[in-house]
Amino acid sequence: MGLELKNLYDDFRDGNTIKAYAKIIKEDAKKLKNQINIMEVCGGHTHTIMKYGLPQLLPSNIKFIHGPGCPVCIMPKERIDHAYVLSMVEDVILVTLGDMIKVPGSNGSLQDARSRGSDVRFVYSPLECLKIANENPTKKIIFFAIGFETTTPMTAALLDAVIKKDIKNIFFHINHVTVPEVMRELIDSRDEHVDSYNNKIDAFLGPSHVSVISGSKIYEEFPRDYNRLVVVSGFEPVDVMQAISMIVKQFIEGRCELEIEYKRLVTYDGNLKAQELIERYFDKRDLFKWRGLGNIPKSGLKLKPEFKEYDAEIIYKDILPIGEIEDHKLCICGDILRGMANPPECTIFGTACKPTSPIGSCMVSSEGACAAYYKYGNLR
Amino acid sequence: MNKTISLACGNGGEENNELISKVFYKAFKNEILEKSEDAAIIHNGKLAFSTDSFTVSPLFFAGADIGKLAVCGTCNDLAMMGAKPKYLTCSVIIEEGFATRELDKIVRSMKKELEINGAIVVSGDTKVVPRGSVDKIFINTSGIGEVIKKGISSNNISKDDIIIVNRDIGCHGAAIFVAREGIEMTSSLKSDCESLYPQVKALLDANIKITALRDATRGGVSAVLNEWASQSNICIEVEEESIPVSDEVKGICEMLGFEATALANEGTFVLAVKKEDADKAVEILKGFPSCLKATTIGKITDTHLKKVILKSSWGTSRFLDTPSGELLPRIC
Numbered sequence: 001m002g003l004e005l006k007n008l009y010d011d012f013r014d015g016n017t018i019k020a021y022a023k024i025i026k027e028d029a030k031k032l033k034n035q036i037n038i039m040e041v042c043g044g045h046t047h048t049i050m051k052y053g054l055p056q057l058l059p060s061n062i063k064f065i066h067g068p069g070c071p072v073c074i075m076p077k078e079r080i081d082h083a084y085v086l087s088m089v090e091d092v093i094l095v096t097l098g099d100m101i102k103v104p105g106s107n108g109s110l111q112d113a114r115s116r117g118s119d120v121r122f123v124y125s126p127l128e129c130l131k132i133a134n135e136n137p138t139k140k141i142i143f144f145a146i147g148f149e150t151t152t153p154m155t156a157a158l159l160d161a162v163i164k165k166d167i168k169n170i171f172f173h174i175n176h177v178t179v180p181e182v183m184r185e186l187i188d189s190r191d192e193h194v195d196s197y198n199n200k201i202d203a204f205l206g207p208s209h210v211s212v213i214s215g216s217k218i219y220e221e222f223p224r225d226y227n228r229l230v231v232v233s234g235f236e237p238v239d240v241m242q243a244i245s246m247i248v249k250q251f252i253e254g255r256c257e258l259e260i261e262y263k264r265l266v267t268y269d270g271n272l273k274a275q276e277l278i279e280r281y282f283d284k285r286d287l288f289k290w291r292g293l294g295n296i297p298k299s300g301l302k303l304k305p306e307f308k309e310y311d312a313e314i315i316y317k318d319i320l321p322i323g324e325i326e327d328h329k330l331c332i333c334g335d336i337l338r339g340m341a342n343p344p345e346c347t348i349f350g351t352a353c354k355p356t357s358p359i360g361s362c363m364v365s366s367e368g369a370c371a372a373y374y375k376y377g378n379l380r
Numbered sequence: 381m382n383k384t385i386s387l388a389c390g391n392g393g394e395e396n397n398e399l400i401s402k403v404f405y406k407a408f409k410n411e412i413l414e415k416s417e418d419a420a421i422i423h424n425g426k427l428a429f430s431t432d433s434f435t436v437s438p439l440f441f442a443g444a445d446i447g448k449l450a451v452c453g454t455c456n457d458l459a460m461m462g463a464k465p466k467y468l469t470c471s472v473i474i475e476e477g478f479a480t481r482e483l484d485k486i487v488r489s490m491k492k493e494l495e496i497n498g499a500i501v502v503s504g505d506t507k508v509v510p511r512g513s514v515d516k517i518f519i520n521t522s523g524i525g526e527v528i529k530k531g532i533s534s535n536n537i538s539k540d541d542i543i544i545v546n547r548d549i550g551c552h553g554a555a556i557f558v559a560r561e562g563i564e565m566t567s568s569l570k571s572d573c574e575s576l577y578p579q580v581k582a583l584l585d586a587n588i589k590i591t592a593l594r595d596a597t598r599g600g601v602s603a604v605l606n607e608w609a610s611q612s613n614i615c616i617e618v619e620e621e622s623i624p625v626s627d628e629v630k631g632i633c634e635m636l637g638f639e640a641t642a643l644a645n646e647g648t649f650v651l652a653v654k655k656e657d658a659d660k661a662v663e664i665l666k667g668f669p670s671c672l673k674a675t676t677i678g679k680i681t682d683t684h685l686k687k688v689i690l691k692s693s694w695g696t697s698r699f700l701d702t703p704s705g706e707l708l709p710r711i712c
Contacts, residue, residue: 006627009634015621015693022694053696098637102705108382111706115384124561237694356394356704377699379689 043070043367215270392598553643
């Protein structure tokens with residue numbers, strides 16, 4: 001019998017396995033001297049933790065801090081405004097991934113742009129742009145590229161195909177960001193405001209899909225230089241519970257190491273071919289603004305100068321807005337993303353700020369902490 | 381409300397509700413409309429009256445087509461009020477250039493489904509509009525049904541009731557997604573599109589004490605449960621494991637990051653029946669070939685009024701929220 005789709009998740013959502021891990025963690029946690037604050041960097045983990053109610057299974061001395069890793073949530077209004085303006089250009093088809101089209105900019109979301117007449121499309125894979133370009137030879141296809149290390153190779157593969165096939169009507173607006181830089185920022189920025197922080201990140205839950213591409217090696221510096229352990233974890237509830245158990249064991253045994261829970265696909269080196277493709281086409285930006293967190297050095301990518309003929313940011317430079325947009329005054333997403341506050345502590349949570357009318361980054365996509373609290377509740 | 385209407389306003393979820401209450405209910409306010417049932421109960425409770433428009437793409441898909449959908453949709457809304465569908469109107473808006481052969485195929489499909497319901501089309505209208513004004517063909521059907529069992533209402537659910545679903549959920553939404561997005565998948569997945577009156581009739585004939593019925597169309601089972609929780613001021617607690625979902629639908633949800641409870645259905649309905657009749661109701665439903673997976677999924681409590689709680693097999697619980705926004709795949 002061949003492998004079926006259900007084999008990929010069935011066992012990893014097994015109630016008995018989850019309960020067994022909860023029991024192990026509860027027993028082990030009795031030996032802990034202090035509370036452990038675990039930051040799940042990725043919004044996908046936040047989603048899993050809330051959707052499957054995992055905090056309800058954990059003892060009170062293990063706490064989750066929700067991290068900034070959701071490509072949709074962290075996109076600042078300035079960049080969405082770029083996409084909006086580009087989509088309004090007469091002969092442009094603006095293409096992006098999934099629920100990016102819901103995120104509000106200052107004029108509205110790409111969904112709003114579409115309802116106002118622009119041609120905005122979402123795709124499952126950037127390579128679908130090739131088909132759109134072929135079917136619309138008189139139009140300019142702009143791929144609004146977003147996401148972390150997981151989606152970057154797909155954008156690189158599209159550019160690779162565009163160059164090899166000498167396609168003239170596909171362009172790129174690059175918004176790819178990287179995980180280690182924001183993790184570093186969260187630890188470093190803590191030192192500047194040390195008095196105002198209630199929480200401390202003791203350990204990181206690293207997203208497995210990032211490491212499938214980049215390897216676990218990208219987190220080496222955190223145990224070594226920052227004394228924060230990292231466990232690279234899959235996204236199923238059994239994966240997360242196993243990873244939590246591994247973290248607790250490290251604390252009991254006095255270790256601070258980089259470990260991989262998701263050994264099904266993650267290796268130390270990752271996918272070297274994908275990394276080579278990224279290296280070939282992208283440079284680091286000096287600064288990239290994250291919604292809710294501000295400018296973070298070297299955290300974003302851009303096309304290398306030799307590929308400027310494909311760069312929509314350069315080609316359309318004259319029409320793209322350049323001003324900075326402040327985050328909403330009442331929104332505390334920055335604090336939530338840094339682990340200082342919980343979503344219900346925000347005065348506009350669930351009232352002025354809801355998934356249907358998000359104000360802050362954490363409410364924007366279902367993977368944001370606020371959206372997950374709003375949608376799933378925090379039932380104990 | 382947004383200044384312009386977005387696709388999310390037609391999702392059967394939160395934005396849809398907002399649009400209806402802030403624009404239509406505000407203007408048309410009256411006692412019958414405010415009951416917010418699947419069909420309006422009129423003429424001293426003797427008749428049920430409903431309307432629906434159909435704009436599906438593609439027009440033909442695994443398990444049904446827009447014609448079958450247009451008859452099932454309106455007849456099912458009537459059946460959900462305990463009414464036998466009797467008279468329908470049929471109004472079509474056709475884009476110029478549409479193939480007559482396809483139109484004929486759609487109408488023949490409607491005829492077949494009308495026969496299953498024992499209903500007839502008694503009035504109609506045809507408009508042809510310039511290319512680009514509509515996407516191929518839009519069909520509106522309105523229907524009048526004769527109320528067989530009075531008092532079925534989603535406003536009266538109480539702790540004496542048990543929640544049942546008639547079959548595995550999400551097949552229509554998943555089948556349409558596969559057809560629309562050209563996902564190449566070998567599977568037996570097909571829409572659940574089906575007339576529900578025969579099932580309702582069987583329950584009524586057996587004297588099952590039904591409190592409420594609702595077909596879980598756009599917004600899926602989660603929208604129905606949330607509407608019920610809100611309309612009857614109750615908390616509905618659902619055991620996640622008991623909700624029947626086929627492997628094919630689970631697979632689609634897995635690939636795209638959807639929840640089966642938010643996917644649309646066209647032949648799936650949720651029932652609130654008195655506790656003592658629950659087992660019998662499930663047994664009757666299982667007598668229909670499409671309903672072998674009919675089952676009890678939840679009960680009524682007062683822990684979180686107006687909310688639906690989903691309980692996992694490992695002892696955790698969370699809200700099952702009303703779907704919001706356009707159904708789009710997750711990015712990662």
